[in-house]
Amino acid sequence: MRLDSLDIEGLFPLYKRVEQHLHHFPKERSRLQVEGPYDEMFLEKLQKCPSEDDGSVEYATTKVHQYRAAMTAKDCSIMITLMPTAEENDDQQRSSSLTFRTFSFSVAVLDLDPKPFESVPRQLRLDQKVVNGYLRSSSGICPKTPQQREDCTLLFHPVRPAPLALLL
Structure with missing residues (x-):
């Protein structure tokens, strides 16, 4: 499932819909889970x-939440520690021309605090600043129309994890 199916320009009108609703009904923040809880439900x-889009504030809120979750994931850090395990039997290693070494590992994910709901306008301003800076410095390299720019989208494909036993 892709959480950020809308770019910031497509998301911003939905954000404004939620913001306007919350302006009129501030107690709805809790029901719409603007500040959480971020649990299984x-x-x-x-x-x-x-x-x-069915025009509802629930749809708009969910899209904003999806975007915030995607931005949180994009901003997190992943720390991986690999430690060689204790040497096994030396005689066994000498008998084979190819030896494998095993590692123990630890993985930690840092900076998973959810992006604030109110960060959407700031994200839009940053995005516009980056695009404008690129257009000014690119001398016309980037296509000017949205239809043409769509062809320049960078796609990420899943990567298969490497085995933990490394050939030495």
Whole structure:
């Protein structure tokens, strides 16, 4: 499932819809889980968002939450520690021309604090600043129309994890 199916320009009108609703009904912040809790029910709601905009504040809120979750994931750090395990039997290693070494590992994910709901306008301003800076410095390299720019989208494909036993 892709959480940021809308870019910031597509998301911003949905953010404004939620912001306007919350201006008129501030007590709805809790029901819409603007500040959490970010529990299993919250995650289920993110996964069950309809693909078509029905004009509801619930749809808009879920899309904003999806975007915030994607931005949080994009901003986190992953720390991996590999430690060689204790040497096994030296005689066994000498008898083979190819030896494998095993490692123990530890993985930690840092900076998973959710991006604030109110960070969406700042993200839009940053995005516009980056695009404008690029357009000024690129001398016309980047296509000017949105249709042409769509062809320049960078795609990321899943990567298979490498085995933990490394050939030495």
